Amino acid sequence: MGALPTFKIGDLEINLIQGGMSVGVSGRRLVSAVANEGGAGIIGGVALGLLHGYSGNYAKTNAKALRDEIRAARKMSDGVIGVNLMRVLSDYDNLAEAAVEEEVDLIINGGGLPLDFPKFLKGGKTKSGVIVSSLRAAKLITRKWEKKYFVIPDVFIVEGPKAGGHLGFKYDDLINGTASSLESIARSVVEYANGLDRPVVVAGGIYYGGDIQKARGWGASGVQMATRFVATRECDAHDNFKNEHLRADEKDIVLISSPVGMPGRAILNPFLEKIDRGEKYDFNCRWNCLRTCNSKKSQYCIIDALVNAVKGNLDKGFAFAGTNAYRATRESCLDSDGKFITVKTLMKRLGDEYSRGQISL
Numbered sequence: 412m413g414a415l416p417t418f419k420i421g422d423l424e425i426n427l428i429q430g431g432m433s434v435g436v437s438g439r440r441l442v443s444a445v446a447n448e449g450g451a452g453i454i455g456g457v458a459l460g461l462l463h464g465y466s467g468n469y470a471k472t473n474a475k476a477l478r479d480e481i482r483a484a485r486k487m488s489d490g491v492i493g494v495n496l497m498r499v500l501s502d503y504d505n506l507a508e509a510a511v512e513e514e515v516d517l518i519i520n521g522g523g524l525p526l527d528f529p530k531f532l533k534g535g536k537t538k539s540g541v542i543v544s545s546l547r548a549a550k551l552i553t554r555k556w557e558k559k560y561f562v563i564p565d566v567f568i569v570e571g572p573k574a575g576g577h578l579g580f581k582y583d584d585l586i587n588g589t590a591s592s593l594e595s596i597a598r599s600v601v602e603y604a605n606g607l608d609r610p611v612v613v614a615g616g617i618y619y620g621g622d623i624q625k626a627r628g629w630g631a632s633g634v635q636m637a638t639r640f641v642a643t644r645e646c647d648a649h650d651n652f653k654n655e656h657l658r659a660d661e662k663d664i665v666l667i668s669s670p671v672g673m674p675g676r677a678i679l680n681p682f683l684e685k686i687d688r689g690e691k692y693d694f695n696c697r698w699n700c701l702r703t704c705n706s707k708k709s710q711y712c713i714i715d716a717l718v719n720a721v722k723g724n725l726d727k728g729f730a731f732a733g734t735n736a737y738r739a740t741r742e743s744c745l746d747s748d749g750k751f752i753t754v755k756t757l758m759k760r761l762g763d764e765y766s767r768g769q770i771s772l
């Protein structure tokens with residue numbers, strides 16, 4: 412029996428960060444359950460208006476849906492609730508404004524360099540996090556923020572090459588195994604962040620509680636975990652999506668070239684096999700939702716694929732996943748009634764694994 416150690420981001424005290432998972436994988440149910448167990452529950456902030464079937468101006472409806480999700484999560488928990496935003500979103504400004512107005516505890520910026528983010532903060536209580544995959548990016552963001560806005564990030568989240576979703580590394584480096592390891596990037600960012608008196612959180616391949624212990628040995632304050640939270644009862648995705656994680660063997664977890672222009676890690680399925688064979692899915696680009704997406708050249712619409720997947724239609728989509736997703740099995744993730752384990756059970760397990768020093772890294 413054991414509890415996870417806590418750490419602070421400004422005045423927020425948490426035991427871990429549950430990584431934001433778009434589209435709709437980490438919504439009100441998952442984030443409130445994590446927040447109720449002492450973690451920071453992070454809503455995936457991408458295209459929620461589309462997921463909820465809102466019509467009308469996309470930027471307005473996505474921001475409204477994000478507000479709905481934040482308010483609903485707040486009703487279910489008094490704990491720490493945040494939002495993950497991708498800087499490459501074309502409606503990023505509307506979403507950042509909405510999240511700050513809703514006074515979320517934390518906004519975590521991923522997918523691109525959030526060089527202008529502090530302009531949305533307006534001195535409110537919301538803390539700022541940045542996801543980086545190199546010391547260079549951490550320094551660049553910090554220097555820009557400090558020079559123009561006289562602030563620096565409240566927390567650095569170092570995401571390594573084993574993470575799920577879109578990745579901040581070159582595709583070739585990931586395939587060839589030449590991307591820097593999480594440990595080496597983390598150690599360099601920790602040294603830098605110590606000088607700024609800021610915590611560092613590490614992400615990507617953290618699966619067992621003992622991995623948290625290992626990360627703390629590198630000087631990190633704590634971890635961000637996403638994949639392990641997919642196969643839980645409260646995860647907001649359809650069971651078909653969660654079952655993809657149970658089905659996956661190590662060989663099924665693959666790298667893709669996302670239409671976003673970044674590599675991504677996902678579970679191979681017939682949809683991705685068709686893409687790999689060069690097939691094209693017809694789609695209407697409703698709005699250029701990702702500034703880096705070239706919809707004319709894309710074989711499919713990534714947002715459509717992710718919305719289909721989270722709704723359980725894996726024929727027309729796929730599930731993102733970190734390298735450790737194959738560790739999720741029926742035995743480890745289903746309880747005696749055949750239901751997915753609750754977040755409460757998972758958090759208790761993580762505490763026990765922490766005490767035992769059980770590791771995957």
Ligand SMILES: Cc1cc2nc3c(=O)[nH]c(=O)nc-3n(C[C@H](O)[C@H](O)[C@H](O)COP(=O)(O)O)c2cc1C
Nearest residue numbers: 430431432433521574575576615616636637638733
């Ligand atoms: C299904 C899924 C969706 C994700 N969506 C996002 C996202 O929208 N924005 C983001 O910055 N990271 C996203 N990620 C990355 C996670 O937030 C997290 O940093 C990473 O997966 C950590 O590695 P782990 O999955 O091995 O724990 C996603 C990951 C998964 C598995």
